[in-house]
Amino acid sequence: MIPEDHPRYRSLVMRERIADAALKGIVAMEGVGSHGRGEAFDYLIGEKTTESALLAEKTAAALFLNAKKPVISVNGNTAALAAKEIADLQKATGAAVEVNLFHRTEERVEKITSLLEDEGVTVLKGEFERLLPLSHDRALCLREGIYSCDVILVPLEDGDRCSALVDMGKTVITIDLNPLSRTAKTATLTIVDEITRAIPNITEACGRLDSDEIKKLIRSIDNKYFLNSAVNEIMGNLTNAMD
Numbered sequence: 001m002i003p004e005d006h007p008r009y010r011s012l013v014m015r016e017r018i019a020d021a022a023l024k025g026i027v028a029m030e031g032v033g034s035h036g037r038g039e040a041f042d043y044l045i046g047e048k049t050t051e052s053a054l055l056a057e058k059t060a061a062a063l064f065l066n067a068k069k070p071v072i073s074v075n076g077n078t079a080a081l082a083a084k085e086i087a088d089l090q091k092a093t094g095a096a097v098e099v100n101l102f103h104r105t106e107e108r109v110e111k112i113t114s115l116l117e118d119e120g121v122t123v124l125k126g127e128f129e130r131l132l133p134l135s136h137d138r139a140l141c142l143r144e145g146i147y148s149c150d151v152i153l154v155p156l157e158d159g160d161r162c163s164a165l166v167d168m169g170k171t172v173i174t175i176d177l178n179p180l181s182r183t184a185k186t187a188t189l190t191i192v193d194e195i196t197r198a199i200p201n202i203t204e205a206c207g208r209l210d211s212d213e214i215k216k217l218i219r220s221i222d223n224k225y226f227l228n229s230a231v232n233e234i235m236g237n238l239t240n241a242m243d
Contacts, residue, residue: 011039011047014081014196021080026111028103031077034156041177042194044234052229053193054201060153060173060189061093061205062217067151067171070095071124075102077156078195079112085199087120092206095153098124098145102158104137132164155195159183175199179230190223192230 018035021027027035049057064070072086072095079086079099090097099112113123124145131147132139138161141147146165154162155175159182165172166186174187175198184190191198209217 008047011042014194015039017080018077021076024111025108026115027076027080028101028108030103031075035077038156038177038194041179041234044237045177045192045230046233046237047194049193049197049201050229050233052226052233053191053198056189056191056226057193057198057201058205058209059217059221060191060202061209062214063151063171063173063189064093064095064153064202065206065209065214066218067093067095067149069149070151070153071146071149072097072153073100073146073155073157074098074112074116075100075156076108076112079115082155082195082199083116083119083121085196085203086116089153089199089203089206090121092203096124096145096149097121098142100138100141100146100161102136102138104140132161133167134161134164154183154187155199157183157187159186162186179227179234184227188223189221190226192226 018027018032022029022032070093072089074086074097086097099109101108116123124142126142128140129143130139131141131143146152149170151171152165153173157174162172162174162183163186172187173189174183175191175193175195176184177192177194178184179192
């Protein structure tokens with residue numbers, strides 16, 4: 001048992017969630033390594049929501065509220081870490097939730113769907129078709145979900161699907177602790193923050209943005225600013241660590 005007064009209590013709890021979900025077949029074993037990589041970048045940004053990340057989260061809320069057909073795409077790691085947070089975001093935005101996996105098996109889809117539903121998420125179901133221009137199983141999606149959405153949140157994403165979605169004309173929001181990743185560089189809007197910090201901030205912002213703020217935030221989207229701010233934060237932390 002992890003003592004609550006441990007200085008890295010929260011991070012260790014997240015690590016245990018991933019490990020437990022991997023043992024249950026919800027998270028692919030490759031996803032365990034992905035989580036570790038993200039955790040390393042979280043160290044570098046100081047394990048906190050930065051000012052620029054908070055602005056990105058408010059901007060994500062604006063995009064959701066302005067969308068005609070928003071979708072939240074969920075993989076195993078996202079479900080393991082943030083199922084309840086996804087439920088809250090869905091309630092705040094009315095977004096559809098669709099399970100989409102790289103290491104795809106029907107058993108994993110069913111387990112992830114059950115986990116989400118247990119936390120109150122309404123999961124979109126139907127006939128999955130190979131509708132995205134990809135050679136792997138991320139191409140499988142629902143025609144009435146990811147394929148036809150206008151705004152999509154793809155937390156903990158892989159770069160090629162993010163690029164494909166952007167090329168299809170979709171507004172892509174990603175949550176990625178690595179500001180240097182293909183996904184971060186390709187997305188319309190990148191939130192460089194840990195997922196269980198980021199999603200509640202988006203949800204909270206959805207409840208207080210007015211129409212003028214929504215328009216202003218959308219007009220001012222500059223993804224390079226968010227990426228550069230994250231890199232500068234990391235560089236500053238590294239410099240301070242050497243003092």
